[in-house]
Amino acid sequence: MVRKTPFGFFAINEDLPYHVSRGYDRTCHSPAMSVPQTQSPAPEPTKKFDPSRYTLPYVKFMTENPTIFHAVDAFASKLEAAGFEYLSERKEWDLKPGGKYYVRRNSSSFIAFSVGRDYKPGNGFGIVAGHIDALCAKLKPVSKVPTKAGYLQLGVAPYAGAMSSTWWDRDLGIGGRVLVKHNGKVEERLVKLDWPIARIPTLAPHFGAAAAGPFNPETQATPVIGLDNSDLPGQSEAPQIEIEAGTFAATQPPRLVKTICGALGISDYSSLVNWELELFDTQPAAVGGLDHEFIFAGRIDDKLCCFAAIEALLESAETNTSSGIIKMVGCFDDEEIGSQIRQGAQSTFMSGTIERIIESLGGSGTSVYRQSMANSFLVSSDVIHAVNPNFLGAYLENHSPRLNIGVAVSADPNGHMTTDSVSTAFLQRVAEKCGSTLQVFQIRNDSRSGGTIGPMTSSRLGCRAIDCGIPQLSMHSIRATTGSLDPGLGVQLYKGFFTHFEEVDKEFA
Numbered sequence: 080m081v082r083k084t085p086f087g088f089f090a091i092n093e094d095l096p097y098h099v100s101r102g103y104d105r106t107c108h109s110p111a112m113s114v115p116q117t118q119s120p121a122p123e124p125t126k127k128f129d130p131s132r133y134t135l136p137y138v139k140f141m142t143e144n145p146t147i148f149h150a151v152d153a154f155a156s157k158l159e160a161a162g163f164e165y166l167s168e169r170k171e172w173d174l175k176p177g178g179k180y181y182v183r184r185n186s187s188s189f190i191a192f193s194v195g196r197d198y199k200p201g202n203g204f205g206i207v208a209g210h211i212d213a214l215c216a217k218l219k220p221v222s223k224v225p226t227k228a229g230y231l232q233l234g235v236a237p238y239a240g241a242m243s244s245t246w247w248d249r250d251l252g253i254g255g256r257v258l259v260k261h262n263g264k265v266e267e268r269l270v271k272l273d274w275p276i277a278r279i280p281t282l283a284p285h286f287g288a289a290a291a292g293p294f295n296p297e298t299q300a301t302p303v304i305g306l307d308n309s310d311l312p313g314q315s316e317a318p319q320i321e322i323e324a325g326t327f328a329a330t331q332p333p334r335l336v337k338t339i340c341g342a343l344g345i346s347d348y349s350s351l352v353n354w355e356l357e358l359f360d361t362q363p364a365a366v367g368g369l370d371h372e373f374i375f376a377g378r379i380d381d382k383l384c385c386f387a388a389i390e391a392l393l394e395s396a397e398t399n400t401s402s403g404i405i406k407m408v409g410c411f412d413d414e415e416i417g418s419q420i421r422q423g424a425q426s427t428f429m430s431g432t433i434e435r436i437i438e439s440l441g442g443s444g445t446s447v448y449r450q451s452m453a454n455s456f457l458v459s460s461d462v463i464h465a466v467n468p469n470f471l472g473a474y475l476e477n478h479s480p481r482l483n484i485g486v487a488v489s490a491d492p493n494g495h496m497t498t499d500s501v502s503t504a505f506l507q508r509v510a511e512k513c514g515s516t517l518q519v520f521q522i523r524n525d526s527r528s529g530g531t532i533g534p535m536t537s538s539r540l541g542c543r544a545i546d547c548g549i550p551q552l553s554m555h556s557i558r559a560t561t562g563s564l565d566p567g568l569g570v571q572l573y574k575g576f577f578t579h580f581e582e583v584d585k586e587f588a
Contacts, residue, residue: 131567138363166180184422190407191407192406200443205456205580207457209532209548210385214240231334233335240415251279254356256268257353304334359378373560390570457540459537463549475521479520496533512575515571
């Protein structure tokens with residue numbers, strides 16, 4: 080089908096060739112679709128991998144799941160539809176070879192895994208892990224602020240460096256997790272107000288020095304969400320919204336409370352227990368470029384690598400390849416702020432989950448755990464800086480990843496990345512076997528390297544590890560760019576990692 084958006088028509092059927100047009104629909108055929116298929120498809124081993132199959136699903140996922148809670152919920156739904164069983168950390172686990180499972184923590188992190196039919200305690204884990212949080216602006220605990228000059232405003236705080244200049248004059252929606260008391264129990268519900276509600280207005284350059292900055296992030300980056308001119312003579316009073324004093328709702332903007340409760344079908348505002356809401360760019364993700372070679376979207380870092388990893392796990396879990404290992408994907412919260420919270424990669428979430436898996440499958444004691452980790456391999460996957468043609472001098476020669484080519488290995492001699500020669504050689508063999516192309520990135524000596532979950536996770540687990548990721552432009556901007564084939568190229572490599580793990584591992588002493 081084709082859906083009308085403010086930016087034109089957009090094909091969202093996964094069976095259609097993708098395109099974006101300006102206000103009208105155009106026929107756009109790929110070579111594979113222009114000729115009717117008259118022969119049986121080739122056998123799976125010789126079938127060429129088509130990364131374009133993942134372009135529209137990724138665009139659709141990014142548009143529909145703007146907050147971390149929506150993204151985790153969407154992944155959980157997809158896992159369950161594929162036969163993965165939910166495990167509660169608060170209950171005993173009864174796992175079996177051949178089973179598929181997932182576990183969540185705080186509704187903002189999750190680990191999914193499939194147990195090989197031939198798995199034995201002490202065998203390895205093939206792990207792809209990344210982070211699912213993204214830069215955003217979060218509502219403060221008391222988000223109600225005084226009306227100024229007729230503007231209703233919202234008290235928010237930047238998460239991980241958001242609310243930079245790229246956030247100003249953008250159409251911002253509100254969404255996240257709401258806690259509601261219902262029948263004596265506190266329930267979690269997701270809410271998404273995905274029309275433009277909030278905006279951080281800039282000051283026109285005509286005002287001279289005042290418009291030049293630097294700007295105070297507390298007093299000069301407060302979003303406006305509505306108008307109330309009732310303080311002026313002759314203006315009518317704003318309608319009163321009755322909210323019980325002393326409740327959580329009384330600490331929030333009344334009109335926002337009314338809108339959130341309306342979206343959730345809640346009539347009793349006092350039943351609101353708390354919420355974790357954030358602002359997000361409402362512009363849909365889109366395919367762009369003259370030949371549709373780009374994806375433009377918010378929050379690419381790092382829902383991109385998580386999307387590719389989950390798709391790879393879902394596909395490889397249905398095969399009998401590398402049947403002696405456990406294939407695992409971990410998607411963590413809080414990476415952008417250091418990963419030190421209980422749902423972050425530096426917590427016990429993954430190590431504790433692995434210990435419980437081994438124990439439930441018949442292994443016991445630290446000896447078996449350490450043997451398993453010695454036989455394991457972690458692919459720490461986080462987006463990597465694609466080369467920017469306007470700033471070539473900021474990149475090292477031969478270390479400048481391009482879009483639509485393949486996943487890039489990220490290196491750093493000072494421990495910001497976990498990559499070494501052995502892990503690079505391991506992933507290179509995987510790439511050769513699955514037909515992927517590996518690129519490489521390292522920051523210049525006069526620049527500052529970012530960090531990933533690789534070093535902290537691999538040091539806690541004690542397994543071999545590498546840092547790599549899918550390239551993107553404009554990292555940490557409210558709106559970023561990746562290649563339209565890059566989600567699929569990520570799937571290709573990560574699926575190859577799960578598929579060929581055992582045969583590649585045998586090549587390394």
